[in-house]
Amino acid sequence: MSEYKLVHGRSPVFYKRFERKEENQHQTHYCPGCGHGVTHKMIAEALDELGLQDRTIMVSPVGCSVFAYYYFDTGNVQAAHGRASAVATGLKRANPGAIVISYQGDGDLAAIGTAEIIHAANRGENITVFFLNNATYGMTGGQMAPTTLVGQVSTTTPWGRRPNNEGGPIKMAELISTLDAPVYVERVALSDSKHIIQARRAVKKALELQKQGAGFTMVEILSPCPTTLKMEPKMARRWVGETLAKEFPLGVFRDRKRVFEPISVPQASLAEVLGIDGKSVTKEEGHVRRKHTRATTLKIAGFGGQGILLLGQLIAETGMREHMEVSWLPSYGPEMRSGSAHCHVTLSPERIGSPMVSHPDILVAMNEPSLRKFGAQVKPGGTILYNGRSLPEDLHFDGVTVACVPASAIADQIGSTKVANIVMLGALLEATDCLPFTTAQEVLSSLAKNPELTEKDERALEEGRNYLDTEVMVGAQAGPDGCGE
Ligand SMILES: Cc1ncc(C[n+]2csc(CCOP(=O)(O)OP(=O)(O)O)c2C)c(N)n1
Structure with a gap:
């Protein structure tokens, strides 16, 4: 009798068992x-x-x-x-x-x-x-x-x-x-x-x-x-x-053969374009990297025109300058102004798997609807910064630190409602210590285009920081500041 050889079988490139009921x-x-x-x-x-x-x-x-x-x-x-x-x-x-x-x-x-x-x-x-x-x-x-x-x-x-x-x-x-x-x-x-x-x-x-x-x-x-x-x-x-x-x-x-040769971008020139040194950063090099052992996630929310997305970018840029991995994911309605806008930011010592932030360590709520919508999502031990003198009476957040900062009012006193987001940035850095204040100052001045606004931005950052003393922290528990230790 001739011997038979199996010629058709399941390819090893297929899973042995399919995920099915x-x-x-x-x-x-x-x-x-x-x-x-x-x-x-x-x-x-x-x-x-x-x-x-x-x-x-x-x-x-x-x-x-x-x-x-x-x-x-x-x-x-x-x-x-x-x-x-x-x-x-x-x-x-x-x-x-x-x-x-x-x-x-x-x-x-x-x-x-x-x-x-x-x-x-x-x-x-x-x-x-x-x-x-x-x-x-x-x-x-x-x-x-x-x-x-x-x-x-x-x-x-x-x-x-x-x-x-x-x-x-x-x-x-x-x-x-x-x-x-x-x-x-x-x-x-x-x-x-x-x-x-x-x-x-x-x-x-x-x-x-x-x-x-x-x-x-x-x-x-x-x-x-x-x-x-x-x-x-x-x-x-x-x-x-x-x-x-x-x-x-x-x-x-x-x-036929390729008509264009593939382009290869030398790392140095890409680094030059991006204004970075092109070297990979070791853990020892970054001050913040050493300090944070886990990611810090933020959600920043408000309405279009409040500089919500810009605030997220400033935080991400500051993190980047501190040699952290960062991500920034915007989400906004079709309206340029007055519609809702929010962004997700992650600062991490490790590579970031997904830029989505479902449960942030820190929520910056620039208006009441955002506070109502996202407040309950904040992780236990996290921080909420709210643009107002106090929380609406019916709202309570257990197990999180809440800081009420009247950022819009402070910005008005400085002379421009536009800088309310920067007031909040100052308060955020003071409340959570998640990034160095001096690096944020550097970021702000490097982006400066209009000297008058720059001066207001600098004041806003300072005043946001100064406003935030322990008296405005509600329900604070010693220790957790929303940043990875
Ligand atoms: C953005 C979006 N639009 C529409 C759909 C609905 N949708 C699901 S499958 C499909 C058609 C796929 O047809 P085809 O690419 O020809 O694949 P086939 O199923 O025939 O293999 C559509 C329109 C969807 N899931 N997402």
């Missing part, structure tokens, strides 16, 4: 006959054959492609709808040794993410894009996609797509290959075994080119979505070959 463990998220499963397999096998698993980062955006992170035992990053190629750009630039894959559907890549893909391709980012074109919005139940065929019925074109109303199908492979930078663009189809073998070759080639640092590569994969087509899997495959591939011809649209 127990009763669904035997199946994937994908519908029977869906092209995503086949494409996953091709990518996993190619990564394995090229020995790239440990260097790979998959970017999964919104759509059925999002499920990729349940299957690939590689690095995984989930991106907002359409933003995968922009996120992949950042990942690749920060980790040039990584193999970065942007895995996108047609709604994602050719509708909401059109700008991102065009510009990533035009810059010649050294990433690989696998573009799954199933001519529909699969995940949301079959709305028209940019690649839906003329006459094709979808939930948003029940009469069939009409080019004079909805435009015609967008041919991304052709469009991308009009740009100078892409090195490899091919369209393949999952219509039958012969074409799947061709698709497999294209997938592997694109990854191999990325491994060589060749430049931007994209494979458009025509794929069946039996569920939205309301067809048996076999029929859906045939439809891909006989109907979809007629509108989207298969073939290689670009296969």
